[in-house]
Amino acid sequence: MRSAGLDPSVRYTGLITLPVxxxxxxxFLRYFFTLFIAVVVPLILxxxxxxxxxxxxxxxxxxxxxQAEARSAADxxxxxIDGISDQIGWVxxxxxxxxxxxxxxxxxxxxxxxxxxxVSITLVDQTGTERAFVSRLGLxxxxxxxNMAEDRAVLGARASKVWYGPVLYRRDSEPYMVIAVAxxxxxxxxxxxxxxxxxxxxxIAAIKIGNTGRAFVSDDSGRLIAHPDISLVLRGGAGxxxxxxxxxxxxxxxxxxxxxxGDEGKAVVAASxxxxxxxxxxxxxxxxxxxxxxxxxxxxxxLSLVLVGALFAAxxxxxxxxxxxxxxxxxxxGVQRIGAGQFDHRITISSGDELEQLAKRFNEMAExxxxxxxxxxxxxxxxxxxxxxxxxxxxxxxxxxxxGRRREVVAIFGDLRDFTAFSARAEPDVIMAVLSExxxxxxxxxxxxxATLTGFGGDGVMVLVNAPVARRNPAARAVRLAIxxxxxxxxxxxGWRAKGHAIGFGVGIAMGPAIxxxxxxxxxxxxxxxxxxxxxxxxxxxxxxxxxxxxxxxxAEGVKDSIAIESLGVRLIKGYDHPLPxxxxxxxxxxxxxxxxxxxxxxxxxxxxEARASxxxxxxxxxxx
Amino acid sequence: xxxRDFITLALGAVTWPRVACAQQPTKVYRIFWVSSxxxxxxxxxxxxxxxxxxxxxxxxxxxxxxxxxxxxxxxLRQVISALKRGxxxxxxxxxxxxxxxxxxxxxxxxxxxxxxxxELGIVKSLGQPGGNFTGTSFLSLELAGKRVELxxxxxxxxxxxxxxxxxxxxxEPSEWQTTQQTTxxxxxxxxxxxxxxxxxxxxxxxxxxxxxxxxxxxxxDAVTMARRTKLAEFAISGRLPSMFGWSEYCDAGGLMSYGxxxxxxxxxxxxxxxxxxxxxxxxxxxxxxxxxxxxxVNLRTARALGVExxxxxxxxxxxxxxx
Numbered sequence: 001m002r003s004a005g006l007d008p009s010v011r012y013t014g015l016i017t018l019p020v021x022x023x024x025x026x027x028f029l030r031y032f033f034t035l036f037i038a039v040v041v042p043l044i045l046x047x048x049x050x051x052x053x054x055x056x057x058x059x060x061x062x063x064x065x066x067q068a069e070a071r072s073a074a075d076x077x078x079x080x081i082d083g084i085s086d087q088i089g090w091v092x093x094x095x096x097x098x099x100x101x102x103x104x105x106x107x108x109x110x111x112x113x114x115x116x117x118x119v120s121i122t123l124v125d126q127t128g129t130e131r132a133f134v135s136r137l138g139l140x141x142x143x144x145x146x147n148m149a150e151d152r153a154v155l156g157a158r159a160s161k162v163w164y165g166p167v168l169y170r171r172d173s174e175p176y177m178v179i180a181v182a183x184x185x186x187x188x189x190x191x192x193x194x195x196x197x198x199x200x201x202x203x204i205a206a207i208k209i210g211n212t213g214r215a216f217v218s219d220d221s222g223r224l225i226a227h228p229d230i231s232l233v234l235r236g237g238a239g240x241x242x243x244x245x246x247x248x249x250x251x252x253x254x255x256x257x258x259x260x261x262g263d264e265g266k267a268v269v270a271a272s273x274x275x276x277x278x279x280x281x282x283x284x285x286x287x288x289x290x291x292x293x294x295x296x297x298x299x300x301x302x303l304s305l306v307l308v309g310a311l312f313a314a315x316x317x318x319x320x321x322x323x324x325x326x327x328x329x330x331x332x333x334g335v336q337r338i339g340a341g342q343f344d345h346r347i348t349i350s351s352g353d354e355l356e357q358l359a360k361r362f363n364e365m366a367e368x369x370x371x372x373x374x375x376x377x378x379x380x381x382x383x384x385x386x387x388x389x390x391x392x393x394x395x396x397x398x399x400x401x402x403x404g405r406r407r408e409v410v411a412i413f414g415d416l417r418d419f420t421a422f423s424a425r426a427e428p429d430v431i432m433a434v435l436s437e438x439x440x441x442x443x444x445x446x447x448x449x450x451a452t453l454t455g456f457g458g459d460g461v462m463v464l465v466n467a468p469v470a471r472r473n474p475a476a477r478a479v480r481l482a483i484x485x486x487x488x489x490x491x492x493x494x495g496w497r498a499k500g501h502a503i504g505f506g507v508g509i510a511m512g513p514a515i516x517x518x519x520x521x522x523x524x525x526x527x528x529x530x531x532x533x534x535x536x537x538x539x540x541x542x543x544x545x546x547x548x549x550x551x552x553x554x555x556a557e558g559v560k561d562s563i564a565i566e567s568l569g570v571r572l573i574k575g576y577d578h579p580l581p582x583x584x585x586x587x588x589x590x591x592x593x594x595x596x597x598x599x600x601x602x603x604x605x606x607x608x609x610e611a612r613a614s615x616x617x618x619x620x621x622x623x624x625x
Numbered sequence: 626x627x628x629r630d631f632i633t634l635a636l637g638a639v640t641w642p643r644v645a646c647a648q649q650p651t652k653v654y655r656i657f658w659v660s661s662x663x664x665x666x667x668x669x670x671x672x673x674x675x676x677x678x679x680x681x682x683x684x685x686x687x688x689x690x691x692x693x694x695x696x697x698x699x700x701l702r703q704v705i706s707a708l709k710r711g712x713x714x715x716x717x718x719x720x721x722x723x724x725x726x727x728x729x730x731x732x733x734x735x736x737x738x739x740x741x742x743x744e745l746g747i748v749k750s751l752g753q754p755g756g757n758f759t760g761t762s763f764l765s766l767e768l769a770g771k772r773v774e775l776x777x778x779x780x781x782x783x784x785x786x787x788x789x790x791x792x793x794x795x796x797e798p799s800e801w802q803t804t805q806q807t808t809x810x811x812x813x814x815x816x817x818x819x820x821x822x823x824x825x826x827x828x829x830x831x832x833x834x835x836x837x838x839x840x841x842x843x844x845x846d847a848v849t850m851a852r853r854t855k856l857a858e859f860a861i862s863g864r865l866p867s868m869f870g871w872s873e874y875c876d877a878g879g880l881m882s883y884g885x886x887x888x889x890x891x892x893x894x895x896x897x898x899x900x901x902x903x904x905x906x907x908x909x910x911x912x913x914x915x916x917x918x919x920x921x922v923n924l925r926t927a928r929a930l931g932v933e934x935x936x937x938x939x940x941x942x943x944x945x946x947x948x
Contacts, residue, residue, distance in 0.1 A: 113942050116917055136918050137767040139774050139807060173752040173911055198916050234911030236752030 027328060031321035039313030040306070047302035054298050062291045063257040066271035069207065070284035073215040074275040076203050077226070081179070081278055085162045087115045088181040088191045095187030096125035101132055101142050108134040108191075117199040119176070122192040124148050131189070153180035153192045164278050167197065167219050172236040174198055175225050177278075198233070200226040213286030216263075217275070222247045225280055232263070246270070250283050259288060327355040334362055343370040381525065386452055386468075393469060401468040402527060404517025409467045410478035410509060410555065411534045412451075413541035414442065414485060415460035417504030426501065434496060434503070435459070441488040449481040454528045460541075464529050467516040475511050475558025479585060482507045482549045483563075490547060504546025510536035511554040532575075539573045540582065549585040556583040654687045654902050657708055659726060660719040661847040663693055667873055668719050668737070671888035675895020687902075708732060715901055717894070720847040721794055723747065729757070733907045735897055736760035737890055739845065739870075740796035742912055751912040759907040761894055762914055763885050765845065765870060769800045770807035772868045772883050775920070776840050777811045779881075779935045780866060785814045787838035787865070789829060789856070791846045793822045800844055815842075823848045830859055838865060845870025845884060853877040861929050872921035872945055880926045880936075885915030919944035 091107045094100075108121045112134060120135035128149025133141040148154050156163030157180035165178030175197040182190045200217070204226040207215040216227040222244025224233045242263050249260050250272040262268035262285055270285035289296075327349045337345040343366055349359035375395065382391035382402075394401050416422075416438065423431050442461050446453045450471075452464040463481065466474035489505040496503050514531030540550040556565055564586035570579040658669060669691070673683065681687045690713070692704040708716060708729060716734045718726050723736040727747060734757055736742065742762050748754035751762070777783055786808055790801055801817065808815040816836045820829035826848055833841065841860050843849050849856060850873065857878030860867035869875065869882040897910055922943045927936040940946065 109942055135771075137771060139770050139810070169752075171751050173750070174914065196916055230913075231909075231911050234752055234913065235909065236750070236911070 026325065028321045028325035031324050032317045035317035035320055036310075036313050039316070040310050043306050043309040043313075047299075047306050050302055051295070051299050055292070055295050058292055058295045059257075062269050062286065063271065066209065066213075066257045066269060066284045066286060067255060067273070069209045069213070069215060070271050070273040070282050073204065073207050073217075073284060074273040074282040076207070077200060077217060077275050077280065077282060078277055080200055080203050081164070081275075084115055084117060084193070084195060085179055085181055087111060088118075088121070088179060088193050089183075091121065091123060091191045092181055092183035092188045095183075095185060096131060096189050105132045105134060105140065105142055108132055111193075112136060117195050117197075119194045119196050121194070122148075123189060124151075124154055124192065125189040126186045128154055148192075151192070153178050154190050156180055157182035157190045157192075158186075162277075167223070167225055169223075169236060173234045175233060197225055198230065201228075201230050201233075204228055205230075207284075209284055209286045210290050212290050213284065215282060215284045216243075217280050217282050218243050218247045219280055247272070247281050247283060250285075251281055262287065323351065324355075327351060327359065331355075331358065331362060334359075334366075338366055338369060343373060384526070386527070388447060402518045404515060406513055406515050407467055407470075408474070408512065409514045409516060409529050409531075409533060410465040410474045410511045411514070411529060411537035412463040412465065412478055412482055412485075412507065412509050413460065413537045414463075414482070414489070414505060414507040415458075415541055416489075417506055417546045418502050419459035422501050422503050430501075434501065437492050438489060441492055442485055445481060445485045445488050449477065449484065451478075451481055452527060455526055462528075462534075462537075464516065464527075467514075467529060468527065473558065475509075475555045476562050478509050478511070479549070479551065479555065479559045479563050482509055483585060486547065486549055493546070506541055506544030506546055507549040508537045508540025508542070508544050508551075509549065509555050510534075510540060510552040511558065512536070512552075535575055536573065536580075539575065543571070543573075543582070544584075547587075551583045551585065553581050553583070556581075651686065653685070654681075654714045655712055656687055656689050656898070657704075657713045657716040657732070658689050658691045658719070659704060659708075659716060659722045660691075660693055661722045662719055663851045664691075666693075666719075667888055668891045671891030672717065672895050672898070675892035676898065678892070679895060679899045681899070705729065715898055717898065719891075720850075722847075723758075724795060732757065733901045734758045734760075735894055735901070735907070737763075737887075737894055738795075739763045739765040741766075745795060748912055751914070753908065754910065754912055755908045757907050759897060759910040759912055761890050762912050763890070764914055765884060766796070766799055766803055768870065768884055768918065769803045769844070772842060772870070773804060773807040773811060773813070775881065775883055775939070776842065776866065776868050777813065779939050780840060780932075783813060783839045785816060785836070785838045785840075787816045787818055787833050787836045787841045789833060789841065789843045789849065790817065790819045791822065791826075791844065791848045792819045793848075794844070794846045797844065797846075804842065820848075823851070826852060830855075834859070834863060841865040841867045843867065843869050843874070843879075845874070850874070853879065857926070861926060864930055866930060866932055867926075872919060875921040875923045875945070875947060878923060878926055880923055880930065880932075882919075882921045884918060886917060886919055889917075890915055917944075921945040921947065923947040 088111065091104065091111055094104075096104070104123050108123060111121060112118055120133065120138060122130055123132040125131050127147075128151075129147055130141070130145035131143070133145065153163055153165060156165075161182050163178075163180040165180070167175050167177050169175055177195050177197055178192060179195055180190055180192045182188070204215055204217060205228045207228075209215070214228045217225040219225055221240075223237070223240045224243050227233050246260065246263060250258055250270045251274075252258075253271070255271060255273065257269050257271040259267060259269050262270070267288040268285040269288055269291045270283050272281050272283045274281055327347075330347050330349060334345055334347045345366060346363050347359040349356045379391050379395045382394055386394060422434075426434075438459070439456055439461075442456075443453065446463050449465075450469075452467060454462045454464055463478075463485075465471060465478040465481065471477055486505060486507055493503060493505055510533045512531065512533035514529040514533045516527070516529045518525050518527050520526050536552055540552060544550040550568070551559070551565065556567075559565065565583045566586050568582045568584050571582045572579040573582075658672075660666060660669070662668060669689075676683070676687060683689065690707075692707070705725065705728065708726070709731070713732050716726060716729065716732050718734060718736045720737070720739075723734070723738055723745075726734050726736075727745075734747075736747070736758060737760055738745070740762070741764060742748045742754075742758070742760070743750060747758040748756060773786070776786070788801070788804055790797055792798075801819075805815055805817075816838055818829050818833045818836065820826055841863075843856055850871070853869070853874045854877045856869075857867065857874065860880065861878065867874075867880045869879045870884040871887045872882045872884075873887065875882045893913070897907075897913075900910065901907060920939070920943045922936060922940065922945070924933070924936070924946060925948065927933050
């Protein structure tokens with residue numbers, strides 16, 4: 001018998017190397033990206049919306065802040081200028097009379113002492129005549145001087161009490177302006193003060209918006225009047241175009257903050273307010289970088305949050321996807337191994353979820369498969385010598401049936417007549433074709449009759465009935481089997497003869513006690529019977545002529561009521577001390593039982609008158625002790 | 626008097642930089658201080674104070690190289706070669722010493738001048754100096770007249786005024802001219818006691834003592850500044866009411882002074898030094914002018930001279946009263 005192929009490693013190799021096409025997109029990646037995106041997209045959306053609303057809020061805040069700062073700066077400048085005007089008002093409180101120049105002059109000197117911004121002051125009486133001139137630098141003048149009645153400052157002050165002159169730049173550097181103040185009465189005259197506007201610097205420099213924001217003042221022509229960096233003011237006309245542009249840009253926004261390029265070339269947010277009394281524009285500006293620093297910080301915060309979130313999401317997604325796809329891979333691998341026949345493969349998944357359940361089911365399946373495979377292997381092993389039905393029966397009931405025991409069996413031997421001569425003549429392929437036809441025919445009959453085929457040996461065949469499974473009326477069953485077998489082979493013999501092969505077939509049957517059981521080693525296990533009954537059957541077979549079925553007295557006794565037999569008298573059988581009565585199955589019975597074949601056109605009664613003892617069973621040695 | 630008192634002080638030039646290098650790698654700025662004053666130098670102190678206010682630590686961030694020639698700017702010419710050696714970040718000149726540096730073009734120069742820097746030709750205009758020079762101009766020409774006027778206000782009967790002037794000073798002729806005009810306008814007789822440089826100073830004092838003057842006017846300048854105590858003592862001993870340009874003279878015993886606060890100006894000059902050291906070009910830094918002029922009165926001297934009564938009439942205008 002062939003090996004059942006129990007060594008798994010030999011069988012797997014061929015299957016495992018089969019290329020398994022990987023799916024286009026792995027579950028892992030899909031899960032990974034889905035989970036990742038599910039976390040990161042809301043994070044990004046949150047960050048973006050927060051940034052947007054934060055920006056709008058900050059924009060409003062900056063707008064308000066700059067407006068407030070500009071207004072406050074304008075207020076301070078107005079206060080500064082108004083303060084000077086008010087102080088000048090002190091020297092025009094008393095009317096001019098003849099010869100009272102000195103008290104006026106002293107008043108003017110005290111004013112100079114009091115207000116550092118005033119460089120010089122000219123006092124004009126009601127007639128418009130200069131009466132006193134007091135200066136920090138120049139020589140003082142007392143007494144009637146030039147007629148200034150038509151002077152702009154005098155006219156302006158008389159018209160509106162306080163008159164502000166335009167800003168003038170001495171030596172194109174220092175900003176000065178004239179403030180003229182008229183007394184309540186015309187007799188009080190007018191005081192014309194020359195103001196050094198550099199002193200507003202203290203006011204402007206004190207204004208700080210945030211850390212680097214600042215305010216500056218320019219006139220309508222865009223020329224700087226005051227700036228925290230005084231040198232920009234003193235620089236004169238140079239660079240005034242920058243401030244001109246800046247002033248007009250910011251002023252065009254009507255007080256609300258605009259983003260523009262500042263005087264230092266950096267982006268700034270600026271708002272402007274007009275100082276009404278002097279007609280100057282005060283601009284408060286803050287670098288964009290500082291004004292929106294909190295936004296930027298917020299953006300960075302949000303960005304880092306998104307990054308951290310993304311990292312976390314990636315880690316989580318990786319973990320989850322891995323948790324999902326890992327067991328699936330394991331299962332896939334397991335299925336592949338099982339498919340390749342490695343039934344002892346088990347999967348260990350302890351995820352505590354459905355996947356673990358699936359793995360458990362998988363392992364159960366593998367166990368079932370192992371059991372079922374072992375069973376099918378056993379059955380196929382039994383089928384070597386048992387008819388399929390018998391094999392199933394044995395498998396299902398008890399394998400101990402196959403264990404060695406003594407029992408009543410019917411042994412059937414058959415072999416081909418003149419096969420040796422034929423095999424010596426014929427080509428090997430012809431011989432093999434003949435043999436396979438023969439085995440096929442015999443095997444089919446044995447299966448049909450649920451007998452036990454112990455083995456083929458060359459042209460010989462041995463069949464047992466009543467072992468391992470007990471049968472009712474084994475003798476009759478054996479004879480019927482033999483009849484069918486003889487008929488099947490004879491139909492072949494007809495064909496063979498037609499081709500010129502002179503081959504016949506004879507059968508011998510004996511019944512009696514024998515020892516039955518399995519013998520063999522490793523995978524080569526055979527079921528066989530040992531005992532004189534086997535020898536007897538073999539001898540009878542050897543004596544049978546082509547087409548004959550010889551039976552011993554025990555069989556004859558068992559079938560005489562159902563099958564026609566004829567006695568051949570007493571014969572001496574080799575190995576037996578006494579001659580034995582031998583019987584032969586009647587030809588009529590043979591013919592009768594093969595009406596089926598006849599109908600199908602196959603000649604059954606083609607038993608030639610061959611020499612019946614010419615051929616010996618060739619392969620009964622194997623079963624003989 | 627050929628005493629060459631060149632005091633070359635490279636303060637800490639040997640020891641400090643090494644320590645500074647070891648402590649931190651920030652640049653140590655080297656400032657060249659050129660003066661025709663003498664030490665102790667209140668202007669240098671003012672400048673140092675200004676730098677300290679700006680966060681500079683001497684020896685760590687900034688190192689001074691001091692070049693003094695008391696009252697003789699010519700001797701300073703020798704420092705030019707030292708300056709041109711390189712590795713100087715900024716030169717600061719005090720008083721007439723600026724003239725010496727006129728040829729310097731590679732190093733930024735900060736000046737504090739009583740004259741007009743445009744007239745002197747070191748800047749193109751006050752607003753935009755355009756070169757490597759910038760600083761402060763006191764523009765004291767007008768003040769020269771003002772000082773005479775103040776004397777006249779206090780002492781209406783004043784007739785003869787001794788005018789002490791160092792002719793080796795830029796702008797001195799115009800200052801004298803202004804003074805002359807004013808005295809004439811106010812009905813006074815000026816007696817011009819001029820001298821050329823420090824060497825002739827003592828001779829000038831001798832000459833002044835021979836003048837029967839009612840008061841004395843001293844032009845502010847490095848030579849007289851360096852000898853302000855001597856001048857104050859001379860005025861008191863001669864019972865002369867004295868008028869000076871800077872309050873430092875008053876501190877030393879002078880009766881009165883009228884002019885810009887020098888020390889404050891030097892403190893302010895440090896702002897420009899800071900900006901220049903941080904890379905700004907002197908060409909873009911406008912020349913500044915003082916906005917505050919202070920009248921200082923020394924009451925002790927007034928008492929010594931017995932003119933308290935007259936002085937009290939002007940006290941309301943004084944910015945600084947020394948008692």
